[in-house]
Amino acid sequence: MREKRVNIFSTIVAVLVMLFLIAPLVVIVIASFTPTAVVVFPPKGFSLKWYENIFSSSTHFMEGLANSLKIGLLATLLDILLGVTAALSVCRHDFKGKNALLNYFTSPMYVPSVAFAFVLLQVYSQIGGVPGALRIFIGHFIIILPYIVRNTVSVLHVFNWTLEDAATSLGANPVQVFFKITIPVARPGIVAGALLAFLYSFDEVALSSLLSTPKFITLPIRIMNYMELTFDPTLAAISTFLIAGSLVLIVLMDKFVGLDMFVK
Amino acid sequence: MATLELIGLTKRFGNFTAVDNMSLKADDGEMIALLGGSGCGKTTTLRMIAGFAEPTEGRILVDGADVAKIPPYKRNIGIFFQNYALFPHMTVFENVAFGLKLQKLKKPEIAQRVADILSLVKLTGLDERYPRELSGGQQQRVALARALVTRPHILLLDEPLSNLDAKLRIEMQVEIKRIQKGLGITTIIVTHDHEEAVSLADRVIVMHEGKIQQIGSPNEIFERPCSAFVADFMGFSTFIQGTIGPAEGEMRPVTCSGKLLYVPGGAAEGIAPGSPVTLAIRSENLQLVEEEGENTLSGVISAVTYKGTTTRLEVTGCVAETVCPAVNEYTQRQLGEPVLVHIPAQRICVYKNV
Numbered sequence: 001m002r003e004k005r006v007n008i009f010s011t012i013v014a015v016l017v018m019l020f021l022i023a024p025l026v027v028i029v030i031a032s033f034t035p036t037a038v039v040v041f042p043p044k045g046f047s048l049k050w051y052e053n054i055f056s057s058s059t060h061f062m063e064g065l066a067n068s069l070k071i072g073l074l075a076t077l078l079d080i081l082l083g084v085t086a087a088l089s090v091c092r093h094d095f096k097g098k099n100a101l102l103n104y105f106t107s108p109m110y111v112p113s114v115a116f117a118f119v120l121l122q123v124y125s126q127i128g129g130v131p132g133a134l135r136i137f138i139g140h141f142i143i144i145l146p147y148i149v150r151n152t153v154s155v156l157h158v159f160n161w162t163l164e165d166a167a168t169s170l171g172a173n174p175v176q177v178f179f180k181i182t183i184p185v186a187r188p189g190i191v192a193g194a195l196l197a198f199l200y201s202f203d204e205v206a207l208s209s210l211l212s213t214p215k216f217i218t219l220p221i222r223i224m225n226y227m228e229l230t231f232d233p234t235l236a237a238i239s240t241f242l243i244a245g246s247l248v249l250i251v252l253m254d255k256f257v258g259l260d261m262f263v264k
Numbered sequence: 265m266a267t268l269e270l271i272g273l274t275k276r277f278g279n280f281t282a283v284d285n286m287s288l289k290a291d292d293g294e295m296i297a298l299l300g301g302s303g304c305g306k307t308t309t310l311r312m313i314a315g316f317a318e319p320t321e322g323r324i325l326v327d328g329a330d331v332a333k334i335p336p337y338k339r340n341i342g343i344f345f346q347n348y349a350l351f352p353h354m355t356v357f358e359n360v361a362f363g364l365k366l367q368k369l370k371k372p373e374i375a376q377r378v379a380d381i382l383s384l385v386k387l388t389g390l391d392e393r394y395p396r397e398l399s400g401g402q403q404q405r406v407a408l409a410r411a412l413v414t415r416p417h418i419l420l421l422d423e424p425l426s427n428l429d430a431k432l433r434i435e436m437q438v439e440i441k442r443i444q445k446g447l448g449i450t451t452i453i454v455t456h457d458h459e460e461a462v463s464l465a466d467r468v469i470v471m472h473e474g475k476i477q478q479i480g481s482p483n484e485i486f487e488r489p490c491s492a493f494v495a496d497f498m499g500f501s502t503f504i505q506g507t508i509g510p511a512e513g514e515m516r517p518v519t520c521s522g523k524l525l526y527v528p529g530g531a532a533e534g535i536a537p538g539s540p541v542t543l544a545i546r547s548e549n550l551q552l553v554e555e556e557g558e559n560t561l562s563g564v565i566s567a568v569t570y571k572g573t574t575t576r577l578e579v580t581g582c583v584a585e586t587v588c589p590a591v592n593e594y595t596q597r598q599l600g601e602p603v604l605v606h607i608p609a610q611r612i613c614v615y616k617n618v
Contacts, residue, residue, distance in 0.1 A: 165316055166349035168337045170363035170414060180362075184353045 025243060032236035039233050050237040061238055064222035071133070071218060072201040075141040076148075076194050083148030084190055088182070091156035102153065109146035116143065117210040124211075132216030139207045144197035151193030155186045191257045195249070266327045266417035266450055267292050268313070273322035275308050275474075282308040284474035285322070293448040295441075297465035299455055299485075301497070305474035306454045310420050313452065315339050326417060342416030342449075346423040348407040350395040356382070356406050357391035363414035381413045384443060401432045408440070412447065419444070421453040425460055437463055458498050462486050470494050492615045495544040500613070501588045502545050508614070510537040515609065518543060521583040525559050525607060532614040540617040547576060549611040550589035552603055559607045563587065565599055579605055 027041050032050060034043030054061050083105075090102050108116070120139055124130045159182075167181045168174075183190075205220045212221055227235060268290040275283040283305040290296050298306040311317040313324060315336030324331050331339060351359050357378055364374045382388050385405040395403055404424070411419060424440060425433045441464055444451050455461050461468045462482035470477040470485060478490040489495035492503065506520035508527075515526040518541060525543065535541060553560060561582035569576045574590040577597070587605055597603065 160347065160349060162345050162347060162349040163351060165314070165336075166343065166345055166410075167351070167362065168316070169314055169339075169341060169343040170410070171337050171340070171366040172362075173335075173337050176366065181351060185351075187353075 028236050029240045029243065032233055032240045034233050034236075037232055039231075039236055050233040051241075053232075053234045054238050054241060059226060059234065060217070060222055061219065061226075064217055064219035067133070067216060068202050068219040071137050071140055072198045075137060075144055075201055076198045078141060079145045079148050079197055080190060080194055083145050083193065084152050084183075084186070087149050087152035087156055091153060091159065092161070102149070105149045106146035108143050109150075113143060113204070113206045114210070117207045120207075121210060132211075132213035135211045135213065136208055136216065136218065139211050140201045140204060143204070143207060144200050147197040147200060148190070148193035151189045151196065152186060153189075155189030159185060188257045191253070195253055199246075199249075267325075268418055268450055268452070269325040269328070270309075270313075271323045271325065273309065273312060273324065274320050275305070275312060275317060276320045281474050283312070283319075286471075286474070286476055287322075288469060288476070288479070290450050290452065293445075293450055294467065295444055295451040295453065295465050297453045297455060297461035297468045298471055299458060299461040299468055299497070300471035301456055303473075304471040306471050307422060308474075309471075310343075310422055310452065310454050313418070314341055314343055314420060340414065340416050340418075342411035342414060342419045344407050344411045344419070344421045344424050346426060348395075348403050350403055350406055350410075352395055354394075355391060356387065356393050356395070356398070359395070359406055360410045360413050362410065367414070377413055381409045384412075384446075385409045385439070400427060401436070404428065404436065405439075408443070412443070412449070417450070419449045419451040421451065423455055424453065426455075426457070433460075440464060458486070470497060472497075489544070489613060492542045492544060495613055495615070499546065500544040501547045501590075502550065502585070504543040504545075504583050504585050504587070505617075506541055506543060508532055508535055508537060508539050508541045518614070523561060523583055525561075525612070526609050527612045527614050528609055531612060535614065535616045542615045542617055544613040544615065545607060545611055547588050547590035548574070549608060550587065551606045551608070552577075552589060552591060552597075553606040554604065556604065557606065559609055561587065561605050561607070562602060563605065565597055565601050565603060568597065568599060577603075579603060 031039050031041045031043055033046050033048070034040055035045045035047035035049065036043070053059060057063075086105050090098060090105070117139065120135070124135055163181050163185065164177050167177045172180060203220060204218075205224065208218045209221050209224065212218065217225070223235065223238060270286055270288045273283055273286040274281065286305075286309060288296070298309060300306050308317060312319050315331070315334065319332075326339075351362065354362065360378045360381060361374050364377060369377075378391070379388070382391065385408055387402060387405050387409065390398065390402065395406065398406065404427070408424075421440070425436055428436060437460065453461070453464055455464075462485065465482060467479060468482050468485045469479050470489075472493060478485060478494050480488075480490075485494070486498055489498050489500070496503070504520045504525070506518040506525065509517040509519065511529050512526075514529055516529050516532050516537075518525045518527055520543070527543065532541070556562075561579075563579040563582035565577055566580045566586070567578035571590075574592060576588060576590045579587045579589065582605065587607075589605055
């Protein structure tokens, strides 16, 4: 009997926690379809007009989305080149200061982004005339590198380097070994790191808000600015839009590399 | 197929000499075992032949031609790795076909050769499995198939049986030998297990600290090790110290802790009378007897280890060293019981102490 009571108790706690996690999202998604000028729940009627508002040029959301995608994708792609090479060199060779170097590569993760943004601002003002897109790009490029390095290293730590010898003995030259063996085996780590890095960049507020110029503003900053002035269901609509986007990304990810990479 | 020749092969890592001036010639189709404990240089030798490590000195000749300038991916040497090194992101078929695809063969030919080799290692029907879906024995046979399918000049096997259980190990020994002889491929096998070496190889090379200790047929190495070290490595269990005397007819006496043992003159050739010597003998060759006689020592049993087909005894009190006979059946003999151990003279190996 006692055991059963414990079970019911933990079930209730578990259900409550899950509700707590999902309920706000559900409320926002449903409320985004309201025709009223303020967010109400449950919505009074059904309308897609706030969704239209996302796409209208007056909100600049689409422009922000494009900026965010540009920065995020470019920074992630370049960081894959940089981060994977860094991870490979640290993992492949045994040398003094190996861990120190690895910590150095991942250090941007431990620096508060506000402090980091302040430093960058100082540098930019010394140089002068750095365009807005570049200001944000450099910041994101540095701050997301650790995610790619760390996830790649976590795969390479257990990488069986004999695989490279085996491929070599079968006639694969160093370039073939790299692209047919090393990269495919390390791919789950690289993809997981790239995804986390991209999402971090896409979602980044602190750094971007300090570095952005009126001419180049990313989506999160656009949303924040909009929120300060107006508080209409457009915000619920754009939130729903972003939630759906993340969901699609997660489903794709699970299909191609499996999500167990993130649970480790 | 090919011949393989090592001439004065040496590998140093800083001050440490892993392989020291090693020379050897493997004939076409021959299977040679490099036998030794960990750190004896056998794996380093293998890596140099494969081209993964560069010799500090010396040369490697395949069919009489120096391979120093040939990069490892052009050497056409099949390697079986101790941990199999199967590509985890490829199926059995893709693993085996990897080398053939790099040779840019036509698809039907690749399919045919993979099918042939998989049937040779008895894995037909498992083409679409991934390595993680196979048992250890199956993975091992995939690794063997992959190493053989490119028709390499030379096959290198690195501890091929070390990860298998006893039953599978014997099966695979038979399989490897059958396939190797069937293809007539020159093979070097690296192992630390003397039984594996003598049962697989045509010739066995015992290595220690980078140096060759003995080269010989499995029978020579097993029965007549050239030094006390090799004898110990080949499973000799009883070592007795003594002083050898001058010849008495065919035999020579050895005084061991005051007892007299006779050894054949031939086994002690070239050892001056009065020299300190070590006598070595295998457990299986020691006999328990009921009557006193020549080469018979009396002692008491100090330990009994039942090993299934044999029972290993430790007998003390006859000479300074412990004598370890193995008897063929379960024995009723108890600890502390006095016994007579006969040491057959023809089975004794004699080594001059240095």
